[in-house]
Amino acid sequence: MYAVIKTGGKQYKVAAGEKLKVEQIPADIGAEITLDQVLAVGAGESIKFGAPLVEGATVLATVVSHGRHDKVRIFKMRRRKHYQKRQGHRQNYTELQIVAING
Secondary structure, three states, X not given: OEEEEEEOOEEEEEXXXXXXXXXXXXXXXXXXXXXXXXXXXXXXXXXXXXXXXXXXXXXEEEEXXXXXXXXXXXXXXXXXXXXXEEEEEOOEEEEEEEEEEEO
């Protein structure tokens, strides 16, 4: 069984037992959270789509850890204008362990 969920402005296809890195969620490590924005639920050949969300479908997940992704380097330059700008960014994330899919 799998589900398509929406969190942090992105969509993810998840199944029970998977680990997933999503945008940071304010929850303690070890806490169990419920993701209720489920866009689709599928099992084998059958699939149920929501319009936009599937009624009564939820995904249970446990917070494994919090961290930061690798640095993304931004470099801007205008040739012959003596302009160079360097910038870096590290995005925070929350790692989730999918426990169960209800729906």
